[in-house]
């Protein structure tokens with residue numbers, strides 16, 4: 686039925702809620718891992734919700750998908766082998782496909798229902814699965830990475846949901862250690878890193894783990910995504926020991942590359958200035974997560 690849907694009633698953000706007007710429920714079922722909901726909203730186009738948490742909306746998904754993909758990939762000369770953990774909606778694959786240097790993309794998504802639902806209701810994102818370089822693995826990324834040869838990837842992108850539910854283990858040290866092992870020297874990780882307004886303890890924990898695990902550099906970046914709690918989402922950029930990676934200055938600019946729109950969709954959020962600006966942090970955050 687149409688009406689208002691209230692989100693954020695979740696231990697991840699106690700005491701606050703966000704309501705989005707529902708025009709029509711399009712899909713609602715329980716998968717093996719979570720409840721999957723899709724609805725048409727009045728203000729943000731179609732919305733994908735997992736266990737009551739907004740994952741993406743047609744209107745603002747560009748901010749998250751473009752930044753999580755291009756912050757790492759535009760920071761290294763010519764990425765060839767890329768792994769996506771999560772990302773079952775296909776949006777990050779769409780963005781990676783803009784990089785002509787990429788030869789091989791693995792994606793490991795645990796919930797097949799997310800993939801099927803995205804193909805049905807979000808073709809603008811699921812187009813990412815059509816790229817011939819994509820190899821889909823449906824399963825647990827912890828398992829997948831355990832069987833991954835050392836130094837296989839130039840870049841790994843962890844496009845996860847919140848660490849409450851299937852993505853719980855994706856913020857723990859053992860997981861980051863398997864990622865570091867799977868990256869080549871000077872390889873890069875971009876990990877979804879929650880909200881600077883709501884999760885500084887979790888961000889501090891992740892930064893501490895990453896500082897121990899990635900002997901290159903560790904940076905925090907962020908973007909505005911209106912339909913995420915607090916309207917901001919962070920990204921942790923890490924590089925393994927080896928050729929130095931300067932995340933703040935994109936050495937591999939994507940927006941000027943012709944054919945960067947092979948996926949049939951122009952960039953709508955990312956550009957080199959937004960890339961550099963994403964690493965500018967408010968003083969409270971620098972203080973709270975020892976980035977000063």
Ligand SMILES: NCCCN[C@H]1CC[C@@H](N)CC1
Nearest residue numbers: 739740741772844845846847
């Ligand atoms: N691939 C869609 C985005 C998944 N990541 C989001 C980051 C944090 C949000 N609270 C929910 C999902």
